[in-house]
Amino acid sequence: MAGAERARRADAGAGAALPLLRLIATLFPPIRVSAGQADTVYLTQVGRENPGRDHAGRVVAPGSERGLAEWWGLGLMAGRSPAMQHLFARMQGTAAHFRLATVEGEAGTGKLLAARTLHRLGPAAGGPFAPYAAVEFLERAELLWKENRGGLVYLARVDELSGERQRQLRKFLGWVARERMRVHAVTGPVQLVAGSAQPLRRLAAGGGFRADLASHLTAIRFALPPLRERREDIPLLAELSLRRWGERYGKRLRGFAPGAMEVLIGYGWPGNVRELESAVSAAALECAEPWVRPIDIPPLDGGGPMSEPRAAELSAEDANLDRAILRHTARVLARAGGNKVRAARMLGISRSTLYRLLDADTASAGSPD
Numbered sequence: 142m143a144g145a146e147r148a149r150r151a152d153a154g155a156g157a158a159l160p161l162l163r164l165i166a167t168l169f170p171p172i173r174v175s176a177g178q179a180d181t182v183y184l185t186q187v188g189r190e191n192p193g194r195d196h197a198g199r200v201v202a203p204g205s206e207r208g209l210a211e212w213w214g215l216g217l218m219a220g221r222s223p224a225m226q227h228l229f230a231r232m233q234g235t236a237a238h239f240r241l242a243t244v245e246g247e248a249g250t251g252k253l254l255a256a257r258t259l260h261r262l263g264p265a266a267g268g269p270f271a272p273y274a275a276v277e278f279l280e281r282a283e284l285l286w287k288e289n290r291g292g293l294v295y296l297a298r299v300d301e302l303s304g305e306r307q308r309q310l311r312k313f314l315g316w317v318a319r320e321r322m323r324v325h326a327v328t329g330p331v332q333l334v335a336g337s338a339q340p341l342r343r344l345a346a347g348g349g350f351r352a353d354l355a356s357h358l359t360a361i362r363f364a365l366p367p368l369r370e371r372r373e374d375i376p377l378l379a380e381l382s383l384r385r386w387g388e389r390y391g392k393r394l395r396g397f398a399p400g401a402m403e404v405l406i407g408y409g410w411p412g413n414v415r416e417l418e419s420a421v422s423a424a425a426l427e428c429a430e431p432w433v434r435p436i437d438i439p440p441l442d443g444g445g446p447m448s449e450p451r452a453a454e455l456s457a458e459d460a461n462l463d464r465a466i467l468r469h470t471a472r473v474l475a476r477a478g479g480n481k482v483r484a485a486r487m488l489g490i491s492r493s494t495l496y497r498l499l500d501a502d503t504a505s506a507g508s509p510d
Contacts, residue, residue, distance in 0.1 A: 213225075213226060213229070215229040215232060215233065215258055216254075216257065216258030216261050216262065217254045217257050217258050217261075218251060218254050218255060218258055219374070219377055219378060219381055220371065220374045220377070220378075221373065221374060221377055222366075222371040222373050222374045224366045224370065224371050225366070225371060225374060228363060228364075228365070228366075231363065232255070232258060232259060232262065232363060233262060235361060236258075236259045236262035236263040237262065237263050237264060239263075239332065239361045240331070240332055240333065241314070241332070241333050241334075241335075241357070241358065241360065241361065242259070242332070242333075242334050242335070242360075242361040242362065242363065243299070243334070243335045243336070243337060243341060243358045243359045243361070243362050243363070244256055244259075244334055244335070244336050244337070244362075244363045244365065245336075245337045245338075245339070245340055245341065245359075245362060245363070245364050245365065246338065246364065246365030246366070246367070246413075247338055247365075247367050247413055248338050248412065248413065248415070248479075248480070249368075249412045249413035249414055249415030249416055249479050250365040250366070250367060250368070250413045250414060251365055251413075251414050251415075252297070252336040252337075252338075252365060253272060253295065253297070253336070255363060255365060256270075256272065256293070256295040256334045256336065257270060257295075259293065259332070259334060259363075260292070260293040260295075260332075263293070263331070263332055264331050264332070265291065265292050265293040265330065265331040265332045267291065268289070268290065268291030268292030268293070268330070268331065269289050269291075269292035269293075270292060270293050270295070271285070271288075271289040271292055271293070271294045271295065271330070272294075272295040272297060273285065273294065273295070273296055273297065274296075274297050274298055275296040275297060275298055275299045275301070275302055275306070275310070275335070275336075276298070276301070276302060276306055278294070278296055279302075279306055279309050279310060279313065282309075282313045283313075283316070286317070286329040286330065287329055289329070289330045290329055290330065291330065291331055292330045292331065292332075293330055293331065293332045293333070293334060294330045294332075294333050294334070295333075295334045295335075295336060296333070296334070296335045296336065297336040298336065298337070298338070299335040299336060299337050299341070299358065300337040300338055300339045300341060300344055300350065304351075307350065307351045307354055308351070310354060311351065311353065311354045311357070314354075314357060317329065317333075335358050340364075341354075341355040341358055341359050342355050342356070342359055367410075367413055368410040368413045368414055368417065369409050369410055369411075372406055375402075375405055375406050375410075375417070376402055376405075376406070378414060378417055379397070379402065379405050379417060379421055380396065380397075382417065382418050382421040382422070383396065383397070383421050383424075383425055383433065386421060386422050386425035386426075387425055390425055390426060390467075392425065392428075392430050392431075393430050393431050394425060394428070394430060394431055394432075394433065395431040395432060396431075396432060396433070397432065397433045398432040398433060398434045398435070400434070400435045401424075401432075401433050401434055401435045401437070401438060404435050404438050404441070405417070405420070405438070408441045412479040412480065413479075415479030416475065416479040418479065419471060419474040419475040419477075419479045420438060420439055420441065420475045421433075422471040422474075422475070423438075423439045423471040423472045423474070423475045424437040424438045424439065426467060426471055427439075427472075439472050439475040439476060440476065441475075466498065467498070470484075470488065470495070470498050473487050473488055474495075481495055481496070
């Protein structure tokens, strides 16, 4: 009898809970995405009441037990600031529909990552992603256009084109429009994204760019804010970067010790996300596991030698020659503000050699543009 009574009460409790469950399901419907788009939706991680810090006040990297309370990203990009959330919403709503767009932002803000994200979100996702320097692409534009059929072509540094190259690009865009009207089948890329470190319309207003070309390129425009205007994103970006570099270097890095994150937040980051990535990379190589301390962060003003940690704090693997080279390279790259041309000049090596020293995904094709 006692067992039957307990079963009856359990059924009654479950029945009473059904209306509440239905209400929750109505208010918070599940997000359904295809398998190919599973990594492009907003990401949310629920943590503890004190987001991102442990009992000692240390900032903890995401993915650990005491991760960030919540963080958002879109594709390869991350940002919890209102500016980035608004940008993500625009990118999601527009990616499937445009043929020509421009991504504008200072050097190092992530224009290349934004273009890659648009590629993943849009109709060209099944085709190639083909990034080129605009001036190099225009040297054999029609051939490269046809080689990347069905994909997305990204043209970097459009704002640096000479007057003659601008005229050539305008002529090429006219040819693309005629080709699309003449041939019903897809004979070239589905989408084209231009990258510019300067607002093209403002540049055109000052006489530095063709007004007709600027208007054509920026009919659909995505503006990436500089890191100094979204400082609330610095902890998130630093922690995600630390996790990536820790995995690459084989270090068990848990996060930032007291004072380290304050150093990062208090800096102006003229090199934007690229400079932050370089600084975190150098700190990850320099630090004694498992916490990054203020002393591990390279000088952020571009001047003065970096303080060397005490020998007793160095791990045995820091004596490895490959790690020493990587540590020095990352340190110089951070001092150069993430500018690879300047860093290669400071190191006395070619830019191609610098690229070989750095990871191809995180330092060249996948680095913020």
